[in-house]
Amino acid sequence: MTQRREFLTASLAALYAMTNPARAQSTPTIEAELNLITPVSKFIHDAALAEFAKYARERWKLNIKTNALAAGTPVAYGRIVEWKGRPEVDIFWGGESALFDKLAEQKLMVPLNLSKATFDTIPATIGKPKPIYLKDPKGFWIGTALEPYGLVYHPTLLKRLGVPPLKDWDDLLNPKLRGHVAQCAPSRSSSSHATYEVILQQYGDAKGWEWLKRLAANTGLFTARSRDVPSVVAKGEFAVGFAVPSYMAFEERLAGFDIRFVAPKTAWITPEPMGILAGARNPQAARAFVEFLLTERGQKIFMERGLFPLSPKYHVKGAPGSDAEKAVEFTGGVRSYFDREVTNIYDDDKAQARYNEVNEQFRKDIESVLEELKKKY
Amino acid sequence: MTALTATAGSAQVKGTRGAILAAIGYGLIWVFLAIFLIYPLTRIFYDAFTTEAGQFTLLNFQDFFDDSFYVRSFWKSMLLGVATVGTTSIIGVAVAFLLIRYEFPYRNAFSYLTLLPIISPPLVGVLGFTFILGRAGTVNVILQDYLGLQQPINFMYGLHGVLLVETLHLFPMITLSILDALSKVDPSLEESAQSVGAKGWRRFWDITLPLTMPGYISGALLVFIWTFADFVTPLVLGVHDLLASQAYLNIVQFVDRRLFKMGIVISALMVLLAIIFVLVARHYVTIKDYSSLAYSKVERRRLSPVKRWAAVAFLGGLMFISFIPHMGVTLAAFGRGWSLTPFPLEYTTQFFERVSIETPKYILNSFVYCGIAVTICLVVGVPMAWVLARTRAPGKNTLDAMTTLILAIPGTAIGIAYVRAFHYPLPFIDTALTSMWIILPLVLAMRRLPYTVRGSYASLLLVHKSMEEAAGSVGATQMRIFRDITFPMVWKGILVGALFSFMTSLQEASATLFLTLGGWEMMPFGIFTFYISGSQNEAAALGFILIMVAAVSLFVINRIAGTKVGGLFG
16 A cells, blocks of 8 residues: 555656656756846847747746846956956856956956866867867856858949959959948957958968058948948948858848858857856856757757857758758858868967057057048058 | 035025025035036046046046047047037028018927927937938939939938938027027017118127027037037947047947046046036026026018918928938838838838837836936926025025036036946945946936926026015915915926926937946937847837837827927917
8 A cells, every 4th residue: 555655656756757857857946037248149149048048947947037238349348347256247258268268367257167068069179270269178168159250242232333242351452342341440349350360360460451451441431330330231331341240141131131241261260258257146047058058959049040050069950941041051051160171360369469459550550541541542 | 515504595485494404405406416416527537637546647638639530539529519500500590580480381380390300319310311311221222223323422421421410400409499589589679670771681690699699509509519429420420530439439448448548538528628618608508598498479470472381391391301310210120121222122020029029128117217317307406496596595506507517518428427436335235336227317317407407497487486475475384385376387397397308318328328237228228239239120120119109208298288398489
């Protein structure tokens, strides 16, 4: 009798566990709140937070309140420093990994303490001759998805101007594009700054600056924010945009615009790093979010939006006509960056060491003398 | 600030208890201003005049004036401000004259419509203009595709584009400011001038102009400062070499501490300039001269049929151009893949779906924060107006000047001043004011206080003192007088002022920009967020909603306030 009852109880419990796995595992639950500061567009961070909230409901029966503070990389970094270890948010997401190293040095980040399984699926680096780091060996940050900073153009306008479709950086200097290029100043956008460095490191400083001055002479608009570059090209205000993250252009494509994206061979690829801030009020939720983004379900959020998986395990693939397939077509047939030779000449350490100098030189040699440059070239 | 001990308004208050209470109340007004205006401003001046180590220095300003780019920005800002005052004056004066002096068809409709451009939300205006007048805007597409133009005409990108946007946004400010003055000019003065042979321009120069000057100057000052402080419009149009743009760009540039400091220096410089402008115009812009929101009836002349329709055509054309932004924003909010065609080919609600998740939060925050802000405005502003209108309290003139100064201080400057001043943990609660959402209503209240003061002041002037004194002589207490005599006569004016504070708070994006943290976003901040990290269509969708919210609010205000706002010109 007792045995029978015990059996019954046990089987009921098992049944309960099967129908309700979240309760059964005694997983430690997470805080019901998560806040980010990020330069990553709303297109991506809104989707990521929404999917994570769904996941939290399924796994912990938790209605998690999420919020993202949208801020350009320099602003985000600056605010974290200003918060002095009493941050208003839990996670910093996006921008250059070197900034995360700087924050870790200032003790403004805590180690992620990811599970070994998750940590190990991510390769340490990608690209040659210069490696692009995908995770911090010390464990303070990890990448989330890969994304090239390339060029965008408006095919109809380009045809009207008699310019063939763009393939490489040098195509931007075509004199027919005079006044038709849009770009963002390197001091205001990390994608622009990184691409300025790509040009400088590819051509060497002297020739590189000469190249950038010629580009400035062709530029019709310096936008205030990098997100505006694909917008003005999609609309047809300007024919070509410089240093645009792939997904920003893809967002315009999904919004119905005819905009094309090209990643030149030396285009820099960012892993969109993520780290947890020291003093974060929701450390468990933050950690769960990082882990979640690196699962297949998490990576899918990126793969459907013009970004690429961070792990060789996954490939961008979907049903014909799906957003994932549209993204593959949009980015020139790339399904994973781990299947191909990735050329990288951008040295982030070098770039970070002279970050302000490059901005200062831009201001002095380009921004202040823009009208003269337009006359000269 | 010695006013704390003063027996404020003793002439009106009978009995020492009342006098003490009044003095305390007056003191509290000063405490409020000291904490939320004077202290933050002192704080950015401290920052601007010291090194990182806290040593006094003028080097920051020397750096500014040694830098040719900054100096150019300085002069371009001045030029833009002067040019905008010029263009808004031509339009604004013409509109004011037509509306107040002449009778023509649809005059009432125009008197309402010409007010609307001023409530166009920041960013929405300039975005809307580029959708219609940009290189790929409707006008250029038509010129190129149907009229064979080779290259698009650059209407927008450059200083001329900024001038266009500011002009069409701000001309109602001139109209409003001189309307008051103009309606006080007795037409008989002009008529007598005419009778002795002074006609047309001569009469205008000798009679009308001098009489309307004070109102005009205060309006012109507001237009100048507004243009001077606007950074959103120039940034969208690619104009970076202006003071406001540089202040904003340098401040958000946290990484480079030197540039960050420069941003604060530029903000301090802008406040300094605002103070100078106010002092220079001081003679004209005491509260008396820019106060009235109510107008005496003026006899209107009938125009000849030709002139009558010319007036309608002018105002109609002006309104058409002024509503270009609203049109552009609406088309972009609903149009899908709108590129290189005069109008969108496909329509969608997808952008509204994208913004709909956060929109309720934005709207709720907007109303809660603006509601609290207006409450603060009323609590502080109405007593302030009373002090200005009814007493000879010491420090009264300074109070008056400060009300004007608040209007003149650029929003970004006050925003950064709050960040610098209030990021220290408060005693007892160990949290900084900048970490608490109440800072947003506080900064809004401070920035929009002058409108409440001005509305209340104007209606207090309408209640003649002798009425209150009469009540007093038959034994009514001060409270009783206020409740039975003063309040019934002034509440509408106070309400209109408060609602103006509310409407302008709803549109505010500059001071709140640096202070907003996740979860506190109001509608204009939401538009800004969608603009900088979403797509232009999403920003447009949100802009469309904000325009609707503002229009509904204005309608409600109109209903509540009856003739006071809608019949502003009548």
